[in-house]
Amino acid sequence: MSTTEKPKKQEFEATERIEAPMGGPGRGPMGGGMVAQKAMTFGPSAKRLVGQMRPDRVQAIAVVVLGVVSVGLMSVGPRILGHGTDLIFSGLISRGIPAGVSQDQAVDNLRAQGNDRQADMLASMDHVVPGQGVDFTALGHVLMVVLAIYAGASLLAWLQGYILNGVVQNTIYRMRSDVEEKINRLPLGYFDRSPRGELLSRVTNDIDNVSQTLQQTMSQLLTSLMTVLAVLGMMFWISPLLALVALIAVPMSLVVTRTIMKRSQGQFVAQWRRTGKLNAQIEEAYSGHALVKVFGRQHEVEERFAAENEELYQVSFGAQFVSGLIMPSIMFIGNLNYVVIAVIGGLRVASGSLSLGDVQAFVQYSRQFTQPLTTVASMANLLQSGVASAERVFELLDADEETEDAAALTTPAVRRGEVAFEHVSFRYDEDRPLITDLSLVARPGQTVAIVGPTGAGKTTLVNLVMRFYDLDAGRITIDDVDITAMPRSTLRGQIGMVLQDTWLFGGTIRDNIAYGRPDATEEQVLEAARATFVDRFVHSLPDGYDTVIDEEGSNLSAGERQLVTIARAFLTNPALLILDEATSSVDTRTELLLQQAMAALRTDRTSFVIAHRLSTIRDADLILVMEDGAIVEQGTHEELLVAEGAYSRLYHAQFAAAATEVI
Template sequence: MSENQFKSRSHQDHKPGGNPLRPGGGPMRAMQMPVEKPKDFKGTFRRLLLYLKPYKIHLVTVFFLALASTTFNIGAPRVMALAVNKLQEGFVSSLGIDFDYIAKILVILTAMYVLSSLFNLSMGLVMSGVSQKTVRDLRREVDLKFSKLPLSYYDKHPHGDMLSRVTNDVDTIANTLQQSLTQMITSTVSIIGYIVMMLTISPVLTLIVIATLPFYVIVTANVAKRAQKYFAAQQKELGDLSAHVEEMFSGHKIVKAYNMESDSIKKFKEVNERLYNQGWKAQFVSGIMFPLMNIISNVGYVFISVIGGIWITGDILKIGDILAFIQYSRSFTMPIVQTSNIANILQSTIACAERVFQVLDETEEVSDNKEDDFNDKLEGSVEFKKVNFSYTPEVPLINDMNLKVERGHTVAIVGPTGAGKTTLVNLLMRFYEIDSGAITLGGVDIRNLSRSRLRRHFGMVLQDTWLFNGTIRDNILYGREKATEDEMISAATAARADHFIRTLQDGYDTVLNEEASNLSQGQKQLITIARALLADPQILILDEATSSVDTRTELLIQEAMGTLMKNRTNFVIAHRLSTIKNAETILVMDKGSIIEMGNHYELMEENGFYADLYKSQFAGYEI
């Protein structure tokens, strides 16, 4: 896989005029936004269930474990009532208290609670396995999908959003499967169980409890509606705060250089204050739900206590029965609240699943499982024949381009931003497909070659170096994993990198930290050149690699690039025109067309676009 393909997956948002070899690039701004409601709840829910289908036996097991756990838990107060009733009989009769009977009840109660806990633990373990296996399968499918998507997808979608879909959204699904699904089962069984047990004690008292249900629904609906608005605002402010902090930390040198610390602090205080206000409102409104529900519960509790007390004195019910009923009525509200919360969580989860499925439904890059009709490397000559291309049909970019590059020649591509320099390389490597015409490599139409085989002929050295978290050895061997130690060291030596690598404490085994910040920009560039040398490509694509290094390092890089370019066909996207004076051919592009072509001296004599561009860079210097 090419370096550019990996760069296209870096955590950056795409914006026009960005990184070479793609139409966009820029800093990622990760923002936590409130999850929207799903557009197709039923369809997405059914599709999510398909991922659970392989584990249906496990889900049936979870259901029965939840049923058993909840049943033992619900039955315990009714059994406890037997012990209390026996105590009451002992106090009011002359026979005394039957402690053997009470002891048996206590043993039964203990066994019921222990069994309930064991079933609950088993349910959690089984469901944990199901949820983790399900999201493992889902992540694997999404990752495989990303590898099949065309580069245009990465150019059009912010990478922060893509990362969020494969991490945050999938984690939300996992949490819901592991916790909310089992909670939904136990809550439903609990509500039914509590009603049945209360009916066995007293249908009249049960009606009193059920009569409070509409009040619970009204409170829950109204409070949730108001709280949701504030939680959404809280998430927005949290996203703004995170974006500001990330922006200030990543650009802290610029902030200090321009003495803008006070403005940064002022903005932070403003956003933080807004976050505080919205967060306080959200917590306050959501926090009053349980006190209001307790009030409703206590009103019902008063009626039950009064009526129950009257019935005890009339010997209609016993003390144990009333105590059990009160316990059921007090516990009755909790599963109702949990069920309403699960409904909101389920909405959020299905919305997350919908975002993941949107990725899975994207159009994949057209497969090209072709059997290549050659064994050795193709000749490095490249030809564009009447090539036309546009990113969008209504905006043509490259029109009727004709170009022939002989093997071993260097072609420099210059022009203003948006001229089509990057697009030319994108088409050459089949990151995008041409609309019409043909591009040939060694006389073979590149569309007749598989993309992987085609790209083995190319090597890249970009202005924005890309090194992954690993050792220097691993990063160089990325060019050719099966290369020997001697071949790797030879490549590093030719790239003028061997010397500085050996001065490091761990040499080639030095581990690069995040963004390889423990190396200088020049050192990173030399390693990328060593990687390209090790790959030994037939064709090189070079972006100006010396724009952000000191003069001495620039000379080293120029020497290394000179070694790298020998006996290869080179395409150089040029920014410093002084570096391409010796190129056999210079293409001057503007608006997708080649407007001038020739070597440096021919173009200077024409006194056209290139000459003006060159003079603007070197005004006052001898040409």
């Protein structure tokens, strides 16, 4: 595309997706708007976010397998440790039994003394050898096995986290790529309706938040779910009764978590919506800081920032506070459950129904069972925040795109540059027609000037030629080919466009000139610079054409920036040239020189020139006077002056009389 400038934003009434403050969406240091948010539910959004990992399903399966094995090993550990506890306890009991007395005889003696509970407990014990004490050899084997199990589980967990990290980063990489590609497919109208700071917040802050959420929660969530299942199985193996007691905590935890999350999810969506709105306000105030100072509006800007910041604080505090109630609530339920299990387990040991090692293992399992629930509860706020950000990214990805391009056409070797508007109608808002049934023909090589009051539709006319917007009715042709029948890249590759608002990127002056034609030679770049008088001021710079400028072009004057953008258009050698107030930022002498250069550039190519200073378009082959989206007059400069119509009034208002109040 040879376009050298970004198209001007059009002011129009907002649709139902816009909060439209005075001044139009996202315009001016005191304006600003925001694409409205329609929050989706947590479940579908989370499911779609997980679905983004589908291309890495092989690695994801490996993560699940490693997690199952790791959690399985960790779950077996307490059971084996319980066996070690039984060895110690049996050894201590055996010391109190005289050598030579069998376990059965000791049990009978206790019953004869009336100690039935102690007799039941001794009868249920294994490995009791009267007078032997603790079997440290067997205990050492148990501890070595447990050490090997825990070491293996930790190694597998590390490997699981390593693979999962790759899956998450690949997912975020694809999401960023999808967003970048999506932005290039969005119509210009989307950017007109979306404040720049709000859009940037979705592309940067929200995606970063999704990345952090996935990174911090995926591994823990997966491990927690597997731990719950594995531990539950071990608990039922040891004691079905105690397992049922432990399960009471699950529905209680789910009810509490669901109730709190339902209240906090909307607040997290509001938090990130407010973050985007605050970013938009900050970006707008920063971009227009000079204008803010000129009009002395610093106080109003500060007040507006304080109000937006306070609203963000309130929704953020509410979201974090409400979701923060989940973890202490789950911990309270878990502690109550732990007390009940300890009491019932102690009674079962005393009755001989369970061994002390089994109860110890079960207590560990009960902690392992409630810990994943507590972990999930502690991550609830992070999950909700991440899903809320994902919703905003998905809204961007789901936005309506430009209509599909036509099949690629072969650009003709000889381009005439004839442009025809045939009964064209267009409106930004359905309730406000702008251009209605407009027809005109720009002949090859003609310079067509478009004049008229602000809001008449002048810039809109050339934006339609560029296909920044699609028509409501009619068609536009270039060399008898409908512009909708050719790819946008093919169409825009034949057009050079220079707007009043300059746009430069961070780089050298040489790179900025060659932006529209990266394959240009050094001589071609210099030729374009000399033709547009860039060469005159470049040599006064320290590094000449290698001088690095920033995005704002702060080390160049407004006129010099404009000259660079015009040189960029010269270099593309377009078939059709569009100049929208292209010389408004240069001095009168430079303007005269540029008019001469542009006159040479316009030779044998069609040109559209939008101008408010009528002195710049006296030599145009055709002048179109627009009012309210319609052409009210057309002709040459002399013909229109003789007609004494709208053009004559504009001309004499500029050159022949003082400004008068328009009633």
